[in-house]
Amino acid sequence: MAKSYKTLYSYGVAEIEIKRSKFIGHAKPVSSEEEAIKFIEEIRASHRMATHNVYAYVIGENDEIQRFSDDGEPSGTAGIPVLNVIKKEGLKNVVVVVTRYFGGILLGAGGLVRAYTKGAKVGIDAAGIIEKIPAKSVILTFDYTFLxxxxxxxxKKGYYIKDIIYSDRVSIVLHIEEDHLLEFQTFINDLTSKRCDIKIEEDVYLFKKGDEYYGT
Incomplete structure (x- = not known):
C-alpha cells in the first residue's frame, strides 16, 4: 500500500468577494484524471454564466499528473496560482475550480493572482484537509465479559472503531495503522490475557483530520 499522504475529506465550496467580483472556490478529492475532468465539466455546466472557471488538479502518488487552466484570464494569473495553493498545502489527488463572476472593476495581474489564490484556499478549507494513512482492518472477537x-x-486510546457485531461472542472491527499493528496486538493480548481472537484482514486507509480518526 502507498505511504500516507494529504488530500481532501470531501467536496467543499466557499465564496469571497473582491472589488465586486465574486470568486467561488470548489474543491474535491478525486482518484483519477477522468474524475477531475468530470468535476470541472460539472462546475462549468452549473456556472455557465460565469466569466471564468479556472481550474487546477494534481493526481498520483508522486504528483505525476498536474494540470491547470487560466480559462481566458491573463496567462499566469489564475491557473498557476490555484495549482500553487494545492502544492503548497502538499495535497494529492485533488481538483480545485475557482469560478469568477466579474464585478466591473479590473484587478490587474497582481490582484488576480491574489484573488485566485484566496479563492482556491477558501475552497480547500471548506473541503477539509486530511491525512490518509495506510491501515489494516482488524477484527477482535471475545466473550461478553471483556466488552x-x-x-x-x-x-481511551483513540482507536477508530468501524463496527461492533453482537452474536454468540462480540466482534469489534477496527482500522489500525500498519506501523502500529504489533503494538496493538501486544496491547490487546495483555488486556485480555490472550483470550481475544485477533484477525488481520484487508488493507484500508484511515483518515486523520486534526487529532480525530475516520474510516473509509
Whole structure:
C-alpha cells in the first residue's frame, strides 16, 4: 500500500468577494484524471454564466499528473496560482475550480493572482484537509465479559472503531495503522490475557483530520 499522504475529506465550496467580483472556490478529492475532468465539466455546466472557471488538479502518488487552466484570464494569473495553493498545502489527488463572476472593476495581474489564490484556499478549507494513512482492518472477537473493558480502553486510546457485531461472542472491527499493528496486538493480548481472537484482514486507509480518526 502507498505511504500516507494529504488530500481532501470531501467536496467543499466557499465564496469571497473582491472589488465586486465574486470568486467561488470548489474543491474535491478525486482518484483519477477522468474524475477531475468530470468535476470541472460539472462546475462549468452549473456556472455557465460565469466569466471564468479556472481550474487546477494534481493526481498520483508522486504528483505525476498536474494540470491547470487560466480559462481566458491573463496567462499566469489564475491557473498557476490555484495549482500553487494545492502544492503548497502538499495535497494529492485533488481538483480545485475557482469560478469568477466579474464585478466591473479590473484587478490587474497582481490582484488576480491574489484573488485566485484566496479563492482556491477558501475552497480547500471548506473541503477539509486530511491525512490518509495506510491501515489494516482488524477484527477482535471475545466473550461478553471483556466488552466493557476492551471498549473503554479502545476509546481511551483513540482507536477508530468501524463496527461492533453482537452474536454468540462480540466482534469489534477496527482500522489500525500498519506501523502500529504489533503494538496493538501486544496491547490487546495483555488486556485480555490472550483470550481475544485477533484477525488481520484487508488493507484500508484511515483518515486523520486534526487529532480525530475516520474510516473509509
Amino acid at each position: 466493557g473493558r476492551i471498549q473503554n480502553e479502545l476509546l
